[in-house]
Amino acid sequence: xxxxxxxxxxxxxxxxxxxxxxxxxxxxxxxxxxxxxxxxxxxxxxxxxxxxxxxxxxxxxxxxxxxxxxxxxxxxxxxxxxxxxxxxxxxxxxxxxxxxxxxxxxxxxxxxxxxxxxxxxxxxxxxxxxxxxxxxxxxxxxxxxxxxxxxxxxxxxxxxxxxxxxxxxxxxxxxxxxxxxxxxxxxxxxxxxxx
Amino acid sequence: xxxxxxxxxxxxxxxxxxxxxxxxxxxxxxxxxxxxxxxxxxxxxxxxxxxxxxxxxxxxxxxxxxxxxxxxxxxxxxxxxxxxxxxxxxxxxxxxxxxxxxxxxxxxxxxxxxxxxxxxxxxxxxxxxxxxxxxxxxxxxxxxxxxxxxxxxxxxxxxxxxxxxxxxxxxxxxxxxxxxxxxxxxxx
Numbered sequence: 001x002x003x004x005x006x007x008x009x010x011x012x013x014x015x016x017x018x019x020x021x022x023x024x025x026x027x028x029x030x031x032x033x034x035x036x037x038x039x040x041x042x043x044x045x046x047x048x049x050x051x052x053x054x055x056x057x058x059x060x061x062x063x064x065x066x067x068x069x070x071x072x073x074x075x076x077x078x079x080x081x082x083x084x085x086x087x088x089x090x091x092x093x094x095x096x097x098x099x100x101x102x103x104x105x106x107x108x109x110x111x112x113x114x115x116x117x118x119x120x121x122x123x124x125x126x127x128x129x130x131x132x133x134x135x136x137x138x139x140x141x142x143x144x145x146x147x148x149x150x151x152x153x154x155x156x157x158x159x160x161x162x163x164x165x166x167x168x169x170x171x172x173x174x175x176x177x178x179x180x181x182x183x184x185x186x187x188x189x190x191x192x193x194x195x
Numbered sequence: 196x197x198x199x200x201x202x203x204x205x206x207x208x209x210x211x212x213x214x215x216x217x218x219x220x221x222x223x224x225x226x227x228x229x230x231x232x233x234x235x236x237x238x239x240x241x242x243x244x245x246x247x248x249x250x251x252x253x254x255x256x257x258x259x260x261x262x263x264x265x266x267x268x269x270x271x272x273x274x275x276x277x278x279x280x281x282x283x284x285x286x287x288x289x290x291x292x293x294x295x296x297x298x299x300x301x302x303x304x305x306x307x308x309x310x311x312x313x314x315x316x317x318x319x320x321x322x323x324x325x326x327x328x329x330x331x332x333x334x335x336x337x338x339x340x341x342x343x344x345x346x347x348x349x350x351x352x353x354x355x356x357x358x359x360x361x362x363x364x365x366x367x368x369x370x371x372x373x374x375x376x377x378x379x380x381x382x383x
Contacts, residue, residue, distance in 0.1 A: 033275045034237075034240060035238075044379075045347070046345065046379045047225060047226075047332075047349065047379050050375075050377060053274070083227035083244075083246075145236070148367055149367075154237065156234075158238060177339070185241075187234075187238035
């Protein structure tokens, strides 16, 4: 327990909470409002265009002692937002996410990568457009603490990865109009489940 | 050095030696300002402004130019309707009273004939402060759809929101705001 306290960085405005070393795995529920996946893709070679998904839900389990855990996240594909309603319609269409046929995107993992007792990566599988491919997320700044207002224990982190959208059959605008490499930036906040 | 400059000039397919000053209009469909701010020290939350209008004037030969853009403050999005209502409200961008965020500069920085930065003034909530923009990935080419010369870039800056009187929820929501601007502009 003291080791956990020692290595967990104290976030501003938060009180570090002691992990329960005895309990095996803790389960966390993702806070959808603060866990919206962002993506970046090059447009025409001119600029990097950005968008995000407003709704991501799911669970994370962590067993720091055993250095194991799991991630099971579902993203509502229809919640995609760009900077313009016209672009929103286009990315929801068959050219891109085909949300009518594939309303959800999922990410599942049973292999968390630890450094000490901090999570630094997740090896998982991303299912999009009905195709499942492996994706490794890099996890930075994994921090746990207590919410300053509601006092619930929670953890946060920043996950990132770069994927090739063509791996999932999303080929519209390749190679030049819209880039193949998509950079994912995913803030995560998750509340510890009671019990 | 001289040779390098010549190559750089010729690589700009539309560089016209006689015509010094080029005026570009911001393409609102591909120009957006994204901001990133720490939440509880746990995660970096993002939001963006989708509607930007304005012009960029470049005189590469003289290494001068100007930027005059306005961001529609009410176009802020953050993926959460309740948070967007807060952001438009008096505690944050107060869009009823201050519908526009503006940036103006007449001090552009070039390396060779590539734009690399701009020093100017940003006005948020009616408060005007100096700000330095870094410009990366500045590139120009004929736009395949409009057949006109167009330029794009990735612009970054950082501001402290408290300098604009935006004190709400400090420090649980951070004071330092990172700004990422995707910009595309088409020559007029």
